[in-house]
Amino acid sequence: MSHRVLVEAGPAAGVAVLKFRNPPVNALSLEMLMELVISLEKLENDKAVRGIVITAENPGIFLAGLDLTEMCGRNPAHYAKYWEAVQELWLRLYQSSKVLVAAINGACPAGGCLASLTCDYRVMADNPKYTIGLNETQLGIIAPFWFKDTLVNTVGHRAAEQALQLGTLFPPAKALQVGIVDQVVPEEQLQSAALSVMAQWLAIPDHARQLTKTMMRKPTVDQLVKQREADIQSFVGLISQDSIQRALQTYLQKLRQKKG
Numbered sequence: 139m140s141h142r143v144l145v146e147a148g149p150a151a152g153v154a155v156l157k158f159r160n161p162p163v164n165a166l167s168l169e170m171l172m173e174l175v176i177s178l179e180k181l182e183n184d185k186a187v188r189g190i191v192i193t194a195e196n197p198g199i200f201l202a203g204l205d206l207t208e209m210c211g212r213n214p215a216h217y218a219k220y221w222e223a224v225q226e227l228w229l230r231l232y233q234s235s236k237v238l239v240a241a242i243n244g245a246c247p248a249g250g251c252l253a254s255l256t257c258d259y260r261v262m263a264d265n266p267k268y269t270i271g272l273n274e275t276q277l278g279i280i281a282p283f284w285f286k287d288t289l290v291n292t293v294g295h296r297a298a299e300q301a302l303q304l305g306t307l308f309p310p311a312k313a314l315q316v317g318i319v320d321q322v323v324p325e326e327q328l329q330s331a332a333l334s335v336m337a338q339w340l341a342i343p344d345h346a347r348q349l350t351k352t353m354m355r356k357p358t359v360d361q362l363v364k365q366r367e368a369d370i371q372s373f374v375g376l377i378s379q380d381s382i383q384r385a386l387q388t389y390l391q392k393l394r395q396k397k398g
C-alpha cells in the first residue's frame with residue numbers, strides 16, 4: 139500500500155494520474171523513491187493505461203527534489219542505497235513506454251525538475267512563486283552527467299550549460315522561453331491543459347510513438363546503464379566529502395531558519 143504516491147484513474151480512458159503526496163514538501167526520500175518505482179512498474183504493466191499525468195496532490199510544491207536528510211550525516215552504505223534508488227526512478231521514468239505529461243503545480247527544483255524532464259511534455263501553472271531548474275550548484279553540489287544529459291536533450295547544450303553553471307531556478311515565463319517547460323497556463327487550467335495535451339499524444343499509434351521515444355532516449359539511458367556502479371561510487375565519494383556535508387548542512391539550516 140502506497141502512502142506517498144497516489145494513483146487515480148484519469149477522467150479520460152487510458153489515462154492515469156499519479157500524484158505526489160509526501161508532506162511537507164514532497165521530498166524524494168528513500169521510501170518515496172521506492173513507492174514511486176513500484177507505482178510506475180504497476181502502471182507500466184497495465185495495458186489499459188496509455189498515458190500518465192504526473193502532478194502533486196497539493197498545489198504549491200511539485201517536488202522539492204532529493205531529500206537532503208538522506209544525503210546528510212549518513213554512512214556510505216546509505217548513500218549508495220539512496221543513489222541506486224534515484225537512478226532507478228530516473229530509468230523507470232525516462233524509459234517509460236507510456237506518454238508522460240507533467241502538470242507542474244508548484245516548486246520544481248533539482249530532482250523535481252529532473253523528474254519533470256523525463257516526461258514527454260511539461261505544462262506549468264503560471265504562478266510567479268513556482269520555479270523550475272537544476273539548482274544543484276547553488277547548494278555547492280554538482281548535477282550528475284545523466285541529470286545534465288536529460289536537460290541538454292530538452293533545451294540544448296548552450297542553454298543547459300548556462301542553467302547548470304548558475305543553478306538557475308526559472309519562473310514560468312522564463313522556463314517557457316528557455317524550453318524547460320512546453321506550456322504555461324493559468325493555474326486553474328493546469329489539469330485540463332495536461333489532459334488536452336495527453337489526448338493529442340494518445341492520438342498517435344502507441345507502437346510508432348514508443349519506438350520513436352526509445353530511439354531518441356536509448357543513447358542517454360545506455361550511458362548510465364553501462365556505468366551504474368561507477369556512478370554510485372562517484373556520488374558516494376562526492377557526498378561524503380566534509381566540504382559537501384558542510385555545504386548541505388548550511389543549506390538545510392537556511393531552509394529551517396527561513397521558516398521562523
Ligand SMILES: CCC/C=C/C(=O)SCCNC(=O)CCNC(=O)[C@H](O)C(C)(C)COP(=O)([O-])OP(=O)([O-])OC[C@H]1O[C@@H](n2cnc3c(N)ncnc32)[C@H](O)[C@@H]1OP(=O)([O-])[O-]
Nearest residue numbers: 163165202203204205206207245247248249280393394397
Ligand atoms: C548530486 C545530488 C543531486 C541533488 C539533487 C537534489 O534534488 S538536491 C535538493 C534540492 N532541493 C532544493 O534545493 C529545494 C529546497 N527547498 C526549498 O526551496 C523549499 O523548501 C520549497 C520551495 C520546496 C518549499 O518552500 P516552503 O516555504 O513551502 O517550505 P520550507 O522551505 O519552509 O520547508 C519545509 C520543511 O521541509 C524541509 N525541506 C525542504 N526541502 C527539503 C529537501 N529537499 N529535503 C529535505 N527537507 C527539505 C525544510 O528544511 C523544512 O523543514 P523543517 O524546518 O520543517 O524541519
